[in-house]
Amino acid sequence: MADAEIKERRIIVAVDEGEESIYALKWCLNNIIYSNFKDTLILLHAKPRPAVYGAMDGTGYLFSADLMANMERYSIELANRVIEKAKNVCKDLHQDVKVLTKIETGDPRDVICEMVEKSGADLLVMGSHGYGLIQRAFLGSVSNHCAQNVKCPVMIVKKPKSTAVDA
Amino acid sequence: MADAEIKERRIIVAVDEGEESIYALKWCLNNIIYSNFKDTLILLHAKPRPAVYGAMDGTGYLFSADLMANMERYSIELANRVIEKAKNVCKDLHQDVKVLTKIETGDPRDVICEMVEKSGADLLVMGSHGYGLIQRAFLGSVSNHCAQNVKCPVMIVKKPKSTAVDA
Numbered sequence: 001m002a003d004a005e006i007k008e009r010r011i012i013v014a015v016d017e018g019e020e021s022i023y024a025l026k027w028c029l030n031n032i033i034y035s036n037f038k039d040t041l042i043l044l045h046a047k048p049r050p051a052v053y054g055a056m057d058g059t060g061y062l063f064s065a066d067l068m069a070n071m072e073r074y075s076i077e078l079a080n081r082v083i084e085k086a087k088n089v090c091k092d093l094h095q096d097v098k099v100l101t102k103i104e105t106g107d108p109r110d111v112i113c114e115m116v117e118k119s120g121a122d123l124l125v126m127g128s129h130g131y132g133l134i135q136r137a138f139l140g141s142v143s144n145h146c147a148q149n150v151k152c153p154v155m156i157v158k159k160p161k162s163t164a165v166d167a
Numbered sequence: 168m169a170d171a172e173i174k175e176r177r178i179i180v181a182v183d184e185g186e187e188s189i190y191a192l193k194w195c196l197n198n199i200i201y202s203n204f205k206d207t208l209i210l211l212h213a214k215p216r217p218a219v220y221g222a223m224d225g226t227g228y229l230f231s232a233d234l235m236a237n238m239e240r241y242s243i244e245l246a247n248r249v250i251e252k253a254k255n256v257c258k259d260l261h262q263d264v265k266v267l268t269k270i271e272t273g274d275p276r277d278v279i280c281e282m283v284e285k286s287g288a289d290l291l292v293m294g295s296h297g298y299g300l301i302q303r304a305f306l307g308s309v310s311n312h313c314a315q316n317v318k319c320p321v322m323i324v325k326k327p328k329s330t331a332v333d334a
Contacts, residue, residue, distance in 0.1 A: 007198075024320075031174075
């Protein structure tokens with residue numbers, strides 16, 4: 001590509017609490033983002049939906065309103081921390097890149113696919129194993145689902161087992 | 168990333184006779200390859216293994232040696248044409264990039280995963296629907312398999328339905 005030509009790209013990076021998504025973000029910043037592109041990086045975190053209908057534990061007791069409120073508070077705090085960490089990584093590796101952040105509530109598969117569609121993204125970047133082991137057991141692989149269902153190119157990044165968080 | 172810093176990356180692009188893999192190659196040349204990187208692009212084509220044991224048609228008649236030899240010749244010719252086309256795309260879009268070509272015989276899933284491992288690739292680029300409809304029905308999705316099994320980042324590129332071969 002001619003280096004003089006300046007492209008505008010919208011790149012979504014799906015981030016969660018796991019190290020792999022931070023590795024994927026670093027990989028993207030080091031390998032895809034350049035000064036000769038006008039890139040907008042959209043850091044997207046999917047926050048679980050509050051369990052409005054499932055407010056009963058396995059023994060048939062209702063969860064208290066307090067507990068439910070605490071869980072929701074924890075989930076919001078976690079989402080903010082994830083986004084804050086991701087923003088700091090961007091600042092450290094690529095000061096010039098324009099960064100937007102989004103926290104959306106719902107199944108990460110739907111959240112990510114909908115955001116790609118809505119934003120007209122040029123690229124989706126994600127780790128291969130997001131959203132925790134337990135959640136994955138129920139959801140199936142988020143990255144597989146997104147790779148099959150979004151229309152833009154998808155970059156799936158794995159964190160090497162033996163390496164520190166470096167890309 | 169500091170633009171002065173020069174990285175050496177080995178990028179494998181899996182190419183087949185379909186338009187999608189050429190679209191993926193163009194996408195890679197337009198979005199990943201830059202003059203400030205020392206990239207080596209490895210164009211890899213997986214040629215089907217000659218059917219040494221399956222030389223019998225559905226009616227129980229043996230295929231003639233001639234027919235078998237013709238099929239193999241066709242397969243070699245096709246592989247050469249695919250690689251030639253891919254090389255021309257590279258030349259058109261990015262004259263400076265170093266290009267290596269590889270034609271390997273076997274199941275594309277194995278060929279691609281083995282080449283990633285052997286070459287120590289930094290990135291694998293592929294279309295989402297390679298190797299034809301019939302072959303895919305037997306093989307399952309090549310891109311899914313590779314995304315799950317290789318260790319390096321995988322870029323899966325889909326050709327938009329309404330667009331000409333442009334990335």
